[in-house]
Amino acid sequence: MSLTRGAPRADAARAGAVVLTDVVKRYGRGPGAVTALDGVSLDVAPGSFTCLLGASGCGKSTLLSLVAGLDGLTSGSIDDVERPVAMMFQESALFPWLTVAGNVELALRVKGVGRAERRRRAAELLDTVRLSGFADKRPHELSGGMRQRVALARALAQDASVLLMDEPFGALDAMTRDLLHDELERIWRERGLTVLFVTHNVREAVRLGDRVVLLSSRPGRVLHEYDVDLERPRRIDSTPVANLAAEITDALREEVSRHAG
Amino acid sequence: MSLTRGAPRADAARAGAVVLTDVVKRYGRGPGAVTALDGVSLDVAPGSFTCLLGASGCGKSTLLSLVAGLDGLTSGSIDDVERPVAMMFQESALFPWLTVAGNVELALRVKGVGRAERRRRAAELLDTVRLSGFADKRPHELSGGMRQRVALARALAQDASVLLMDEPFGALDAMTRDLLHDELERIWRERGLTVLFVTHNVREAVRLGDRVVLLSSRPGRVLHEYDVDLERPRRIDSTPVANLAAEITDALREEVSRHAG
Amino acid sequence: GEDAGGSEAAAEADASTASGTIRLGYFGNITHAPALVGLQAGVFKDTLPAEVTIEETAFNAGPSAIEALFADAVDITYIGPNPAVNGWAQSGGQALHIIAGSTSGGAGLVVHESITTAEDLRGKALATPQLGNTQDVAARYWLKEQGFATDENGGGDVSVTPIDNSEVAAAFDDGTVQAAWAVEPRYSDLVLKHGAVEFVNERELWEGGEFVTTHVIVSKKFLDAQPALVKAFLEGHLAALDFIAEKPEEAQTASNDRIEALTDKRLDDAVIAAAWENLSFTADPIASSLQGSKDHAVEVGLLEDVDLKGIYALDALNQVLADRGDAEVSAGDLG
Amino acid sequence: MPVEVKEPSRELSGLDELERTPATETRWGRFASRLWAGTWPKVLALALVIGAWQLVFLSGRWDPWVLPSPLATWQELAAYAATPGYWEAIVITMQRALTGFALSVAIGSVLGIAVARFKPLRAAIGSLITGLQTMPSIMWFPLAILLFKISESAILFVVVLGAVPSIANGIISGIDYVPPGWKRVGAVLGMRGFQLYRHVILPATLPSFVSGLKQGWAFAWRSLMAGELLVIVAGQGSIGALMQGAREFNDAPRVITWIVTVLVVGILVDAVFRFADNRIRSSWGLNQDQ
Amino acid sequence: MPVEVKEPSRELSGLDELERTPATETRWGRFASRLWAGTWPKVLALALVIGAWQLVFLSGRWDPWVLPSPLATWQELAAYAATPGYWEAIVITMQRALTGFALSVAIGSVLGIAVARFKPLRAAIGSLITGLQTMPSIMWFPLAILLFKISESAILFVVVLGAVPSIANGIISGIDYVPPGWKRVGAVLGMRGFQLYRHVILPATLPSFVSGLKQGWAFAWRSLMAGELLVIVAGQGSIGALMQGAREFNDAPRVITWIVTVLVVGILVDAVFRFADNRIRSSWGLNQDQ
Ligand SMILES: Nc1ncnc2c1ncn2[C@@H]1O[C@H](COP(=O)(O)OP(=O)(O)OP(=O)(O)O)[C@@H](O)[C@H]1O
Numbered sequence A, B: 001m002s003l004t005r006g007a008p009r010a011d012a013a014r015a016g017a018v019v020l021t022d023v024v025k026r027y028g029r030g031p032g033a034v035t036a037l038d039g040v041s042l043d044v045a046p047g048s049f050t051c052l053l054g055a056s057g058c059g060k061s062t063l064l065s066l067v068a069g070l071d072g073l074t075s076g077s078i079d080d081v082e083r084p085v086a087m088m089f090q091e092s093a094l095f096p097w098l099t100v101a102g103n104v105e106l107a108l109r110v111k112g113v114g115r116a117e118r119r120r121r122a123a124e125l126l127d128t129v130r131l132s133g134f135a136d137k138r139p140h141e142l143s144g145g146m147r148q149r150v151a152l153a154r155a156l157a158q159d160a161s162v163l164l165m166d167e168p169f170g171a172l173d174a175m176t177r178d179l180l181h182d183e184l185e186r187i188w189r190e191r192g193l194t195v196l197f198v199t200h201n202v203r204e205a206v207r208l209g210d211r212v213v214l215l216s217s218r219p220g221r222v223l224h225e226y227d228v229d230l231e232r233p234r235r236i237d238s239t240p241v242a243n244l245a246a247e248i249t250d251a252l253r254e255e256v257s258r259h260a261g
Numbered sequence C: 001g002e003d004a005g006g007s008e009a010a011a012e013a014d015a016s017t018a019s020g021t022i023r024l025g026y027f028g029n030i031t032h033a034p035a036l037v038g039l040q041a042g043v044f045k046d047t048l049p050a051e052v053t054i055e056e057t058a059f060n061a062g063p064s065a066i067e068a069l070f071a072d073a074v075d076i077t078y079i080g081p082n083p084a085v086n087g088w089a090q091s092g093g094q095a096l097h098i099i100a101g102s103t104s105g106g107a108g109l110v111v112h113e114s115i116t117t118a119e120d121l122r123g124k125a126l127a128t129p130q131l132g133n134t135q136d137v138a139a140r141y142w143l144k145e146q147g148f149a150t151d152e153n154g155g156g157d158v159s160v161t162p163i164d165n166s167e168v169a170a171a172f173d174d175g176t177v178q179a180a181w182a183v184e185p186r187y188s189d190l191v192l193k194h195g196a197v198e199f200v201n202e203r204e205l206w207e208g209g210e211f212v213t214t215h216v217i218v219s220k221k222f223l224d225a226q227p228a229l230v231k232a233f234l235e236g237h238l239a240a241l242d243f244i245a246e247k248p249e250e251a252q253t254a255s256n257d258r259i260e261a262l263t264d265k266r267l268d269d270a271v272i273a274a275a276w277e278n279l280s281f282t283a284d285p286i287a288s289s290l291q292g293s294k295d296h297a298v299e300v301g302l303l304e305d306v307d308l309k310g311i312y313a314l315d316a317l318n319q320v321l322a323d324r325g326d327a328e329v330s331a332g333d334l335g
Numbered sequence D, E: 001m002p003v004e005v006k007e008p009s010r011e012l013s014g015l016d017e018l019e020r021t022p023a024t025e026t027r028w029g030r031f032a033s034r035l036w037a038g039t040w041p042k043v044l045a046l047a048l049v050i051g052a053w054q055l056v057f058l059s060g061r062w063d064p065w066v067l068p069s070p071l072a073t074w075q076e077l078a079a080y081a082a083t084p085g086y087w088e089a090i091v092i093t094m095q096r097a098l099t100g101f102a103l104s105v106a107i108g109s110v111l112g113i114a115v116a117r118f119k120p121l122r123a124a125i126g127s128l129i130t131g132l133q134t135m136p137s138i139m140w141f142p143l144a145i146l147l148f149k150i151s152e153s154a155i156l157f158v159v160v161l162g163a164v165p166s167i168a169n170g171i172i173s174g175i176d177y178v179p180p181g182w183k184r185v186g187a188v189l190g191m192r193g194f195q196l197y198r199h200v201i202l203p204a205t206l207p208s209f210v211s212g213l214k215q216g217w218a219f220a221w222r223s224l225m226a227g228e229l230l231v232i233v234a235g236q237g238s239i240g241a242l243m244q245g246a247r248e249f250n251d252a253p254r255v256i257t258w259i260v261t262v263l264v265v266g267i268l269v270d271a272v273f274r275f276a277d278n279r280i281r282s283s284w285g286l287n288q289d290q
């Protein structure tokens, strides 16, 4: 296991599936303005799995929506993103007028996939997220965790090369989460996806990521980057994962207490 | 540290702040009906802190809303609840037409608390959840974790003797969560609250609870009850907490895999 | 008449001692000139005792006036023959009486210049203001006499098409209709401004060249309860008619002033003068034409027969006329 | 220890006592009780109205030719409804109403979407839509005649001008209130332009659209009643014309007959909208709490 | 390596190109550019309409007394607007409209809440509301006269009957679509009956209420135009009476003058609703994505 404390990277030789350069994002104008991100530069290699960690409200969701092209940057640039990207939102944001299967199929429909194929793929994906029996339910008939899983299935259905995930497993019990970690890892490998993954669970970040990026709060900046060189498949309760997680947790704790102080 | 594997409790000598007897909850009718809870009996002592654990979709939110009196039981009874209870929902459910402070104050307003007092208490509570600077923002200007904290402040503002919390800290980073654990524990002690706390984080359950209740999935039943006799204040990363959590996790894992198998 | 007890009482009442309020209805229309002049030139005010006040209400259409009379919201109103007959029929002769004539003449058929003989009308469309109204009946009866078949649905040899007064000029201009049975001031307006040609003046069709266009009705309750006020009003009405006869120019101006007060709009002087020529203002209700028009309506199938006997209550009017030394008027068989 | 089966949501029940229907367990029993729950209030309301009417009539406050008795009106209605003219008028008017309404829905939807979509268009004519709505139908008659002479098209023109603004406004306000989160999901799913409308914005707008349609129907119908006076075409009577005719003749029972007819048509049409609305609400999970 | 400042949301910009206003940085600049963005489309639209009108006029398709030239109409309008009668009519009508509308809002709100609240009431009269809405104003005249004689109250009665159903329907459909989650929060906060309405249901219903108000205004205004023919007082022209007068006179420029006046009033009133709507939307966070 090797660990690289990420000094600000050299500007040269940047190439990747997602390249952020000095990204600044301010909400609002005048005295009430909030600077959510302040000069974030990040270079995400194609096919890599990057986890974002940071205190609540530090700008993680903001960063993802900038990468997805949903919001405008205040300054800086985001390059090399092959759009549309797939994205899983913090709130599951399912459409109430569609069934569970319909929500998943919608991602395929937009891409012009035929009806039979759509149905097959949706069933497959619902199986992946352990919701096979719920295809014909409506979102309001699901529990919070189930909804999150449907949103995951929808994001996977998009089959984009970049996958952005905003606390995707926050409402899941540990076991379901473990299962989905395995599934996600498998799909990431098979498809060669580039994943940007926001989480509050440091172990989860270490379990999944090639790299863990720590953001500071108000304004959001890149504080540290950790390369996770642990061999896969990893187990979330293995000692190496726990050790690295403990180290990162300390750094995070320091940052949060500095901020709170 | 002592641990009691909860055998089904004797029906005699039940008395508590919340007493559930053979609670059954079915959604829908006919062949599409879902039995969310099937014969749940639970006896929550006044002033106790009970954590509910269970797989995603096993009926935890359903149980809380039954206790809150928001939904009707299919059969069984729920007694001794002093209503209205305070409740924090899984989705933060803030009112978009009110500011952050307004949302918190609303809980006080309903109880007829005067304007100045309201303002003072709301400011205090926002301080407790580390959101002092955000009183005049609108919910849509907050991050997911911030919204959750506002919902917590609102629930605390209710000042009811029973507090139901549905994954209240799911969207928070570890540090903020630790801080809020301490705050919640303090308030629980000071006010002598009866807390029913749903979480997916087993350590969190052990960190906070007097008792941890494990629910099985489809149909939801009480699987085990663990009394947590660790001394307070506890630390979430202390060894006793970790050990008990590991044990509970194993039981949970067994249950989930049994169900998945 | 037997049914006109109120009218007899009114005849005997002393108008000079009348006091109270008369709620008077009228339309802002040149065919209601006596009302316009009476109100605008102060004739009513000058004639009626000081204790009598007139509360005026302008109406837009006959049914509203009848509704108001039924609902006891007006006491006396100027109105066309058709709504009066309808009101009489609907109430079984219990709601109203005609107490005086007001206006005669001023209607007829105007046609596109390409139509020179009656036969030219075959296959053409003829506008009337409204199915079953006075002009509609006149048009259908005349067409029948000319040997044309018509039906209520605009079919037949000549298509009789009901078109609202305010749209008839447009319909005439764009060729939707080639003829119109119209009433003043529309009649003169079509002739002077829209190139229409007079084809039949309705006067030619009636004995003596007179037929009722507007008359005055009173609610039976009011007639019974306030005979003196009715009589006093009739004095004012006659005075207005006198004013029109004596000072036609001033009467035209006063009428136009009142119309302007109601609509912010003056009639063209040429139109009003032409209309004036075509109208005559008289207290004689021309009962024979009311009866005739009703008979025609029954004949062309637009009306179930109603008995108009007793609709007129002219005793008071005749008393006033007698007091002035004028000739009395007759209700014919309908008194 | 006794196991009690409690009534649902005891705490809320205080509020909802009035809305409770007795619980029945069989399927048929549930259907019957729902039918009963939907019917008795209507019957009661009708009975109350007719009772009050009869009382007023008996009081003699108004003459019978002004306010006829319920019985006389019923006889008139029954006799009139037995004539073919009555039904022909309803058929003619309904045909016009449906044609005009269908046209209005098409035009209104396109207009609404266009206005909601393009800011300059909204700035240019957004407010005009409400302005047009306030224009009485009769003010369109001259224009209708100019454009279409005296014809069915002129009636349709008036109807369409009456209904389009409501329908467009319904869509516009629906689109304005689509939660931004859903649009973001649509954008992330790669939807652009038409697709975004097809799959996200229009479905999300549906509730508002339906309520716009309801208002649009009311406007269409009112405009039609006025418009039918414009053209009494090769003249089978239409409701508008016959209604006006009844008024011209101050025929109170006939007038009330037509009022009742129009109300019944309105109630039936409302049932259609209500059905659509209930479907939407139950599939969105909005009426689970009853 | 160059740092580029990019336009926001490039991917979405394709869709939104038309809506873009130039970015300006000063506060005054922003105000000016927003003003400009709101104004030029209106000016352009006006210019287009007048241009088209002038062309049709020049084509000679219609005689000038049928379709007057824009210039002649403008002269008529300007001359007429210089008379006090014009302004008095507007004042009289606006007073009636505002009184009637205020009354309708009060009655409509109470009715809407009551119907949404009590199932039997909804079953009894829910559908009737839409039925009433489709009743042409003139059919209420006899009843209005019966109840209120010829008076201002009769006009108000007609106006209120016109506007109440829309306002009630707006509230009903708003209440029906309140997300159940919010009601649950309210219940948990201990709200009962009135409090729940005051703090949760009514605020949540606001968007639908505003759009109901907008429709209600349109109905009120149209009913007023008809109702003003009930009471015509010499020398005190109201818009409805004078408009009808112009129609009777077939005075095309005067008719157009009144149409323009009604449109302008409608547009101004719409601006008020639009303002309310924008306030709601921005405080709810619904127009952040522009
Ligand atoms: N309104 C509803 N209609 C139908 N079924 C429902 C409804 N609400 C919940 N359910 C079903 O009840 C079961 C329990 O749901 P509940 O929300 O209580 O789960 P949960 O334990 O809170 O899960 P999570 O941890 O994912 O939040 C699920 O299977 C769900 O599909």
Ligand SMILES: Nc1ncnc2c1ncn2[C@@H]1O[C@H](COP(=O)(O)OP(=O)(O)OP(=O)(O)O)[C@@H](O)[C@H]1O
Residues within 6 Å of the ligand: A027, A028, A034, A035, A036, A054, A055, A056, A057, A058, A059, A060, A061, A062, A063, A090, B140, B141, B142, B143, B144, B145, B146, B171, B172, B173, E288
């Ligand atoms: N639409 C908005 N308008 C104004 N401020 C906003 C808006 N969205 C986010 N913010 C602010 O930007 C900051 C970052 O928000 P963001 O949602 O990115 O946080 P986050 O890292 O995702 O937090 P969490 O872990 O709690 O979800 C917060 O301070 C928030 O208040």
Ligand SMILES: [Mg+2]
Residues within 6 Å of the ligand: A060, A061, A062, A090, A166, B143, B144, B145
């Ligand atoms: Mg976030």
Ligand SMILES: [Mg+2]
Residues within 6 Å of the ligand: A143, A144, A145, B060, B061, B062, B090, B166
């Ligand atoms: Mg839950």
